[in-house]
Amino acid sequence: MEFNSNKAIYLQIADTICDKILSGELKPEDRIPSVREYGATIGVNPNTVMRTYEKLTSEGVIFNKRGIGYFISPEARDIVLENDRKEFLEVELPAVLRKMELLGLDPDVLLSKSDLII
Amino acid sequence: MIEISDLAFSYGNNLVLKGISTTLEEGKIYGLLGENGVGKTTLLTLLCGLKKVQSGRILTDGENPFDRSASLLEKQYYLPDEVAPVNMRAGKFAREQGAFRKDYDHDKFLSLMEEFENDPSRKMSQMSAGQLKKTYLSFAIACNCKYLFLDEPTNGLDIPSKSQFRNAILKYTSDDSTIVISTHQVKDLENIIDPVIILDRRDVLLNASLQEIEEKLFFDYGNVLHPESLYSEQLPGGFIQVYPNKEGKESKTDIEALFNATHAHKDIIKGLFKK
Numbered sequence: 001m002e003f004n005s006n007k008a009i010y011l012q013i014a015d016t017i018c019d020k021i022l023s024g025e026l027k028p029e030d031r032i033p034s035v036r037e038y039g040a041t042i043g044v045n046p047n048t049v050m051r052t053y054e055k056l057t058s059e060g061v062i063f064n065k066r067g068i069g070y071f072i073s074p075e076a077r078d079i080v081l082e083n084d085r086k087e088f089l090e091v092e093l094p095a096v097l098r099k100m101e102l103l104g105l106d107p108d109v110l111l112s113k114s115d116l117i118i
Numbered sequence: 119m120i121e122i123s124d125l126a127f128s129y130g131n132n133l134v135l136k137g138i139s140t141t142l143e144e145g146k147i148y149g150l151l152g153e154n155g156v157g158k159t160t161l162l163t164l165l166c167g168l169k170k171v172q173s174g175r176i177l178t179d180g181e182n183p184f185d186r187s188a189s190l191l192e193k194q195y196y197l198p199d200e201v202a203p204v205n206m207r208a209g210k211f212a213r214e215q216g217a218f219r220k221d222y223d224h225d226k227f228l229s230l231m232e233e234f235e236n237d238p239s240r241k242m243s244q245m246s247a248g249q250l251k252k253t254y255l256s257f258a259i260a261c262n263c264k265y266l267f268l269d270e271p272t273n274g275l276d277i278p279s280k281s282q283f284r285n286a287i288l289k290y291t292s293d294d295s296t297i298v299i300s301t302h303q304v305k306d307l308e309n310i311i312d313p314v315i316i317l318d319r320r321d322v323l324l325n326a327s328l329q330e331i332e333e334k335l336f337f338d339y340g341n342v343l344h345p346e347s348l349y350s351e352q353l354p355g356g357f358i359q360v361y362p363n364k365e366g367k368e369s370k371t372d373i374e375a376l377f378n379a380t381h382a383h384k385d386i387i388k389g390l391f392k393k
Contacts, residue, residue, distance in 0.1 A: 006337065006339035006369060006370050007368070007369075007370060008332060008368045008369060008370045008371075009309060009370055011368060036288070036289075036293065039288050040285055040288035040289035043281060043284045043285055043288065043309055043310065044288075044309045044310065045147055045288070045309060045310050045311065045312040045328075046288070046293075047146070047312045047327065047328070047329075048309070048312060048328065051329060
């Protein structure tokens with residue numbers, strides 16, 4: 001796994017898992033690998049993966065069955081969607097709007113480009 | 119657990135280590151960093167009992183490693199930077215040496231050799247430096263020791279072997295082992311070492327987990343210099359700089375920048391991490 005952005009590694013791993021939940025690759029009740037297994041697969045210290053799992057557990061995206069492992073929670077998709085929407089509206093969109101202002105682009109341009117995403 | 123307290127060591131009149139105190143816990147992969155000549159190798163040889171502590175003490179699970187008790191020796195393995203090109207096939211060497219070690223697992227040795235794309239039927243004296251190193255690394259990990267001390271393990275390894283090494287360490291060592299890796303090649307090991315120890319001649323400047331480091335310091339990859347910057351370096355796309363993380367922001371530790379910031383501002387860093 002390549003980590004090239006300057007985001008903390010444990011957050012990048014969390015993003016990867018959340019993306020898989022949104023895409024449907026990971027479904028409710030699916031078991032995710034143990035901290036060590038996952039660490040070995042992606043070449044990352046188990047402590048770092050533990051931080052990811054702790055964060056996702058506290059958000060309710062995954063849950064721990066003692067002695068068995070970590071699983072995707074039934075409401076994971078809704079939680080991830082809500083978090084990502086919030087992140088988009090509060091962080092990513094304002095950045096895009098600032099950049100548009102810098103480039104002298106009218107926000108209406110967005111509407112004319114909306115066919116690109118469909 | 120290894121407890122080091124007020125350790126000092128000198129070679130004749132040449133004082134190498136002084137006033138070293140720190141603790142190494144179970145289940146962690148420590149990265150031992152320090153400039154040339156600060157005594158990283160000396161510290162490792164003291165930890166595994168090859169040298170005698172001159173003042174202060176080391177206690178590994180309550181025992182002094184220099185007593186070289188069988189109960190402690192069977193729990194630890196030290197792999198030096200330079201290893202002997204024995205005139206023997208790697209598989210035979212490992213099996214014979216492994217016979218002396220309680221928890222040695224020959225199948226694991228063979229799996230590791232395969233992981234490293236290394237041929238156990240080759241004579242070690244005919245191997246390249248990197249292949250030889252990988253044979254010893256496979257053996258070291260296959261000994262299943264609770265304490266594993268590796269001195270510059272990625273020296274001489276080619277590019278694919280470096281990621282094979284990372285995976286081997288993560289996949290084949292147990293949850294409760296303590297691994298200490300001394301290295302200058304921090305980029306080789308960036309994502310697998312946690313905590314980080316930065317050693318200085320007269321001091322342990324830092325012994326902290328990445329989580330603590332990221333709570334206390336902010337690693338900024340932007341293009342505006344911060345007034346409190348402890349270290350900054352010009353990169354093609356801007357700066358990498360390190361400053362105290364006063365707003366509790368999230369960032370990714372860059373170990374080289376951390377090392378340089380620590381060396382430029384020893385007292386500030388020590389103050390920030392004081393417990």
